[in-house]
Amino acid sequence: MxxxxxxxxxxxxxxxxxxxxxxxxxxxxxxxxxxxxxxxxxxxxxxxxxxxxxxxxxxxxxxxxxxxxxxxxxxxxxxxxxxxxxxxxxxxxxxxxxxxxTRPSQLAREGRTDVRYVASLLPQPREEYDPRQYHIHDGFFMGLSVTGAPIYWRDRLPHLAIAGTSGSGKGRKLQDLAAQTIAKGEAVVYLDPKDDEWGAHALFSACFHTGRPYHYLRLLPESPPQFNLLAGAKAWEIEELFIATFDLSDKGKASDFFKAKDRNAAAVAAKLAAERSLTISELYHEMAADAFWVEDSPGFLGKLREIAGVEAVNAKAGDLSLATLIEEGGGLYVVGSMTLQSVRRVQQMIFVRVQQIASARDRMAGELRTVCVIADEAKYHISRPVLQGLGASRDKGMRVVLAFQSFLDLRDCPDDMDPDMVVGAIIENTPCKLIYRIEDPVTARWLAEKSGIILIDDEARQLERNFALAETGDGGRTIRQAEHFLIDTNKITSLPSGWGVLYGQGLAELCYVSPYRVKKCNEAITATSAISSDINLPDNGSSTTPSSVTSGMVNKSQRLRNECIFDLDE
CATH class of the missing domain: 1.10.287 (Helix Hairpins)
Structure with missing residues (x-):
């Protein structure tokens, strides 16, 4: 109950x-x-x-x-x-x-990166250090690895390409390389068209502490005459300077007819400059005094007048000599321009002239002093002779360091050059590459492929949809092998400032370069005046020249003109 x-x-x-x-x-x-x-x-x-x-x-x-x-x-x-x-x-x-x-299997390898979370896979910014503490005499310090160990290029440093967007760290490495080069007794020509805040001071500091001569050349208007760009050059070398910087090569167009006339004028001008040791300003006045050239080659004379107006390279005498610098070592810092056409042409001429002097040295006389040309914003210095000489200049004691932002930057080249050829020549002739953060996807993709292919694990999950229309996992996963790049595009486009990827010495690896800290001083940015040629260009572009200058020159020009025309007709 x-x-x-x-x-x-x-x-x-x-x-x-x-x-x-x-x-x-x-x-x-x-x-x-x-x-x-x-x-x-x-x-x-x-x-x-x-x-x-x-x-x-x-x-x-x-x-x-x-x-x-x-x-x-x-x-x-x-x-x-x-x-x-x-x-x-x-x-x-x-x-x-x-x-x-779930604890992942130890047999599973690294997978693909996700751009949303790639920052967690990249090294974090390091504290600044003094790069000089890692400099050695038998190698070049390239940076610190992810573990903090110094990375050295033990062999002879080849031509080097440094790429990266603005502010990513290119400048600090250029300055460190310049300082290491000076410390090894080499000659450095630092071409800077954007007037970097610290570049000249870093090179001056390195020269000062090693007792090497230092020169500061400012190509911008209102700069004093400092040296004669054509000093010691042979006629064919001067002609090559004109053809390279005046865009006188044939393009397979109707305009080639006029370019042939300009090349004829360049040949005559080169002979005059070589025989009489003229500056560019004096050469212009002599050529402009001959009515034949004014009528026959106005294009050549116009471009010659442009560079004749750059007073810095029109000194009759001075302490600066490219040949002496290459012979004895030291540093030359050249401040140019990214906008002034006349200055840009002179920048190209200086590069070619250094290449000519370095290549003309007697290799039988003993070991040649290495000449290092650092070309920041490389597209403003590129010319056909420079690219053609990259492959052979290393055997002639020359090293070229080219800094640019991306392949798109290099494709902005002179009209007489093929953009694909420019990019290919620089890629093939720079075995060492240091790449900072890249914004251009095409460049980043190529660099990712350059890092090499590795095997990774691609994961696949089986999902089921229940009666509540929600997808759920079945508790398992499938892993298969796939190919991927060692350093992929997500990493290259997301590198923190100062971190780069070093190519050319074994596997590509990340390295960190700290700024090269020095004190600023006026001596580093003071251009030394030299004796001017005392020839002023007329403001109206006329060919009026002081009689003291033109006396006896017209007959010389006419004789060379007749010889050159005769040779051309033959």
């Missing part, structure tokens, strides 16, 4: 909650059927149907409380909703928790 009363009271208490249990069984039946688990589906269906049939049977009894039946129905719907929410969101949250708690 007591047991029966207890059972009745328990029935009244538990009966409504069986509705929730029936809802659970209903969802379980649907899920098991969806997963094609027949036995489980049949059991769940039986339990859920039994619960539903049982409650309706119970509600038909006269003494059955209506409130319990209504409460049963509410709990049935509540249980169904709760389970539906669990399958909709709860299982996905459980999958995330499982993934977080």
């Amino acid at each position: 007591l047991g029966h009363q207890l059972l009745v009271r328990m029935e009244d208490l538990l009966m409504p909650w069986c509705g929730a249990l029936t809802g659970f069984f209903s969802v379980g039946a649907i899920t098991a059927f969806h997963a094609e688990k027949q036995i489980r589906s049949e059991i769940m269906t039986y339990l859920s149907v039994s619960g539903i049939v049982g409650i309706f049977t119970w509600m038909l009894l006269p003494e059955a409380p209506r409130l319990d039946g209504q409460l049963w129905l509410v709990l049935l719907l509540t249980g169904f909703a709760l389970v539906w929410c669990w399958y909709r969101r709860g299982i996905q949250m459980l999958d995330k928790l499982k993934l977080w708690l």
Whole structure:
């Protein structure tokens, strides 16, 4: 009797909650059927149907409380909703928790990078250090590795390409390389068209501490005469300077007819300058004094007049000599321009002239002093002779360091040069490459391929969609081998400032270069005046020249003109 009363009271208490249990069984039946688990589906269906049939049977009894039946129905719907929410969101949250708690297999390798999270895979900015503490006499310090170990180029440093967007760290490496080169007793010609804030001071400091001569050449207007660019040059060398910087090469167009006339004028001008040791300004006045050249080669005379107006390279005498600098070592810092056409032409001429002097040295006389030309913003210094001489100049004691932002930067070349040829020549002739952050995707893609291919693991997951239309994992994953780049485009386009990728010595590796800190001083940016040629160009572009200058020159020009024309006709 007591047991029966207890059972009745328990029935009244538990009966409504069986509705929730029936809802659970209903969802379980649907899920098991969806997963094609027949036995489980049949059991769940039986339990859920039994619960539903049982409650309706119970509600038909006269003494059955209506409130319990209504409460049963509410709990049935509540249980169904709760389970539906669990399958909709709860299982996905459980999958995330499982993934977080799972210990990955030690057999799995590194996978692909995600640009959204690539920063976590890159080295963090390091504290600044003094690069000079890592300089050695039998190698070049390139930077610190990810582990903090110094990276050296032990062999003879070849031509070097340094690429990266503005502010990524190119300048600090150029300054460090210049200082190391000076410390090894080499000659450095630093061509800077943008007038870097620290470049001249870094080179001056290196020369000062090693006792090497230092020269500062400023090509911009209002700079004093400092040296004669044509001093000591042979006629064919001067002619090459004109052809290289005046864009006198044939292009296969109708304009080639006029270029032939300009090249004829360049040949005559080169002979005059070589025989009489003229400056460019004096040469212009002599050529302009001959009416034949004014009428026959106005294009050549116009360009000659442009560079004749750059007073810095029109000194009759001075302490600066490119030949002496290359012979004895030291540093020359040249400040040019990225906008003034006349200055840009002179920048190119200086590069070619250094190449001529370095190549003309006697290699049988002993070991040649290395001449290092550092060309920041390389596109403003590139000419056909420079690119053609890259392959052979290294054997003649010359090293070229070219700094640029991307391949797009290099393609902005003179009209007489093929952009693809320019990019190809620089890529092929710079075995050492130091690459900072790159913005151009095409350049970044090529550099990623250059780093080499490695095997990685590509992961595949099997997802299922449940009755709540939520995708869930099956708890497993599939790994397959795939090819990827050692340093991919995501890393190259996201490198922190100061971090670069070094190519050319084994595997490509990350390295960090700290700024080359020096004190600023006026001596580093003071241009030394020299004796001027005392010839002023007329403002109106006329060929008026002082009689003291033109006396005896016209006959000389006419004789050479006749010789050159005769040779041309032959």
